[in-house]
Amino acid sequence: xxxxxxxxxxxxxxAAAYRLFDFLGWVEGIDxxxxxxxxxxxxxxxxxxxxxxxxxxxxxxxxEVDLDDIDSMQRTxxxxxxxxxxxxxxxxxxxLAVASSQRGLTPTSNYSAxxxxxxxxxxEDLAERRILIIRNDGLLVHGPTVPDAFxxxxxxxxxxxxxxxxxxxxxxxxxxxxxxxxxxDVTLNPAQTHVRAEGRRVPALARRLFDTMSxxxxxxxxAAPRNMPR
Amino acid sequence: MTxxxxxxxxxxxxxxxxxxxxALRVELAACYRLFDYLGWTEMIFNHITMRVPGPEHHFxxxxxxxxxxxxxxxNLVKIxxxxxxxxxxxxxxxxxGFVIHSALxxxxxxxxxxxxxxxxxxLAVASSRRGLEPTNRYAASIIDTVAxxxxxxxxxxxxxxxxxxxxxxxxxxxxxxxxxxxxxxxxIPDAFVVLLKLERACEIQVATNTIDVGITIPDEVLEISYDxxxxxxxxxxxxxxxxxxxxxxxxxxxxxxx
Numbered sequence: 001x002x003x004x005x006x007x008x009x010x011x012x013x014x015a016a017a018y019r020l021f022d023f024l025g026w027v028e029g030i031d032x033x034x035x036x037x038x039x040x041x042x043x044x045x046x047x048x049x050x051x052x053x054x055x056x057x058x059x060x061x062x063x064e065v066d067l068d069d070i071d072s073m074q075r076t077x078x079x080x081x082x083x084x085x086x087x088x089x090x091x092x093x094x095x096l097a098v099a100s101s102q103r104g105l106t107p108t109s110n111y112s113a114x115x116x117x118x119x120x121x122x123x124e125d126l127a128e129r130r131i132l133i134i135r136n137d138g139l140l141v142h143g144p145t146v147p148d149a150f151x152x153x154x155x156x157x158x159x160x161x162x163x164x165x166x167x168x169x170x171x172x173x174x175x176x177x178x179x180x181x182x183x184x185d186v187t188l189n190p191a192q193t194h195v196r197a198e199g200r201r202v203p204a205l206a207r208r209l210f211d212t213m214s215x216x217x218x219x220x221x222x223a224a225p226r227n228m229p230r
Numbered sequence: 231m232t233x234x235x236x237x238x239x240x241x242x243x244x245x246x247x248x249x250x251x252x253a254l255r256v257e258l259a260a261c262y263r264l265f266d267y268l269g270w271t272e273m274i275f276n277h278i279t280m281r282v283p284g285p286e287h288h289f290x291x292x293x294x295x296x297x298x299x300x301x302x303x304x305n306l307v308k309i310x311x312x313x314x315x316x317x318x319x320x321x322x323x324x325x326x327g328f329v330i331h332s333a334l335x336x337x338x339x340x341x342x343x344x345x346x347x348x349x350x351x352x353l354a355v356a357s358s359r360r361g362l363e364p365t366n367r368y369a370a371s372i373i374d375t376v377a378x379x380x381x382x383x384x385x386x387x388x389x390x391x392x393x394x395x396x397x398x399x400x401x402x403x404x405x406x407x408x409x410x411x412x413x414x415x416x417x418i419p420d421a422f423v424v425l426l427k428l429e430r431a432c433e434i435q436v437a438t439n440t441i442d443v444g445i446t447i448p449d450e451v452l453e454i455s456y457d458x459x460x461x462x463x464x465x466x467x468x469x470x471x472x473x474x475x476x477x478x479x480x481x482x483x484x485x486x487x488x
Binding site: 108109110111113114154158161162163165166168169170171172173175179182183184208209212213215216219 | 354435
């Protein structure tokens, strides 16, 4: 067994995720939700206090609540997917457009191709699938860690935004079932925090992506904000 | 708020590099910042690559794991056609993303600079059945030099490289179906101007097509619309546009020059 991965403070990850959502334009008001199960617990949920804006969340003001006291949609998802440790729920324009369309998500970009097999439209399918498109309402993802949920959410929100723009032109070039079967499902990435690369122990892709984007969102303001699918 | 570290700076500076290479590093790093300024970024993914002077096929590429806003002249990574790092780098590169670039760099001598984006409007046109249509002035100026490559799956295998090269042919723009946009040119400013026109063409087409199919520009008008700036050697205009945009970048943050 190799050395244990370094601990990532769940409070820091939660606060960083909220700040990152704000930077990326994935928040609206105070109704967006990122929650995690407290490590080692099935019932304790870490989240932001009601009324606090995403940009105001810190490791210190995050709160622990019982599963019975969280939003009913999230509670239902934690029940349906016992392996879920983190849930991210958004109402971005593109996600709502796809959720509110008759077509739903179509396999017309390499983004949608990489998440297609993880899409569910019913909560009961979430034991096997990571993404829930809530008809007329929004979209949520779950994952084993905050970075793992984030990378899946980024792929599916990209897919929604690209589809909205594509469908302004026409119904899009659908990828064949053969191509879809050959496209790696991004949600199948193992929830490793570190991998070996070039002889060094480096953060796995999801962690590396999350840390870099958190750093940029939290940075000196030189990065152009809100330049990603929203 | 977080404990996430700032990127390690190599801090090598101009003295550590051949002057010609250093000038290209500064220009390429500026271009990465310009892409961020324009919203042509995709978190830590995608590349702009530029061949360095000399007989070797060596290229500068962004360090994997950094955002475009964090790229500097010093932390750009020099690699060969196989994605192997030349000399020292504090950062790895993303070899998977470099495959399409390396296939075209290897086969097309004038493709010294290659830019690849996943912009929303670019992906919309790339993922539509119609493709790019000559319904606006920007599309008219470049449509002559557009080629298409069908999506073959997420990873590019050796046999696909030949098809990429064949599909590109003599063109400057390759629309990667279901995937994104790619342009090449002999210099960074030349590639930038072609991509700028392409991105604008896609953006306007998406907006036009929310209204209707658009007004097709007739062939005789298209013939006089082809843009001089995409003719090799006519790069003075491109340089002027690029430098003007970089001055906007410099007002925000000129740290890429280090």
